[in-house]
Amino acid sequence: MKTSDEVRQFTIAPDDDGIRLDRWFKRHLPQVGFGTVSKWARTGQIRVDGKRAKPDDRLEQGQQLRVPPGGDTPDRKPKTKRPLTQAEVEQAEGMVVQQTPSAIVLNKPPGLATQGGTNTTSHVDGLLDAFTPGEDDPRPRLVHRLDKDTSGILLIARTPGSAAFFSKRFSGRSAKKIYWALVIGVPDIREGTIDAPLAKQPGSGGEKMHVDHEGGQPAKTKYRVVESAGKKVSWLELQPMTGRTHQLRVHCAAMGHPIVGDGKYGGKDAFLTGSISRKMHLHARRLIIDSPDGGKLDAVADLPEHFAASMEQLGFDEAASDATPIRDDPPPKSREEKKQQARQHAKTYRKSQRGPRRGRGGGAGGKPKGRGK
Structure with missing residues (x-):
């Protein structure tokens, strides 16, 4: 790589395909400020394949990027790696569930913040x-997050390109996330969808969410009761269809069945008496997502110690969930399929009416008898 005193030429790498020009600078030349990038673009000093470019232009793999000399911000120190202690390295390595060329899958313990x-x-x-x-x-880099007290699957991208790939799958809702939760009580409807928009609760400083049908953002969660222990507690499978802050916790509480240990949204009613842990019982059990390496990345995280102990004490069998995952919604029918279904329904209905029509007659050939006068 040439120094900042000379014109620099870069070839756009596969990991940078589709990235904005200004974000490319933030990723590869962070010492060059946005103001400088804008000025260079405005004066035609930045060239992509020999043509002028704007900060919001998207780059493509293989393109040649010309960067003029200078632009270094003297008071901006380059980021350096923070040296980790041996204990921190062991902590990080101990969370690893799975590794691929594009991702590191962790099992985050409860009590450890994501950021x-x-x-x-x-x-x-x-x-x-x-x-x-x-x-x-x-x-x-992180591509999604879990609450501090929520345990389970956390996906880490190895490169900027894979981070962009995974982020699109999360925002496009093609990633399938399955959570396990123990909740107070047993829902009357054992399988369904909670559709309740969420917003920041006024007066909470943005630290708490609540259901807001007027100004909230759309939020939807599928749920299924896997097993229950009498009427006091049940084990739910939860699948968020949107990614709002504290979504699962608020939705369970709004349903009248707060997550065990979630005092923030369930108050004192969220805790069980006896030896059941007071820690929150919400776990990101499984993640299924497209991989930039091809195929699907499918990862499962073991339960933390307190959750596993509660499951055992309540007599719940972990295999009951993995054997019967939440059913996917069927794909919408095409117009032709709907017509075919309607024709079949009409045909079935006509067949069902033939017997009664003959029965109303009584004469040979099915002709009705004449009534006597």
């Missing part, structure tokens, strides 16, 4: 340098 924030210094994102062998290797 950092105010007063949050220990999180999954901070451990990802454990999977970066060299300084020049791309840093793995």
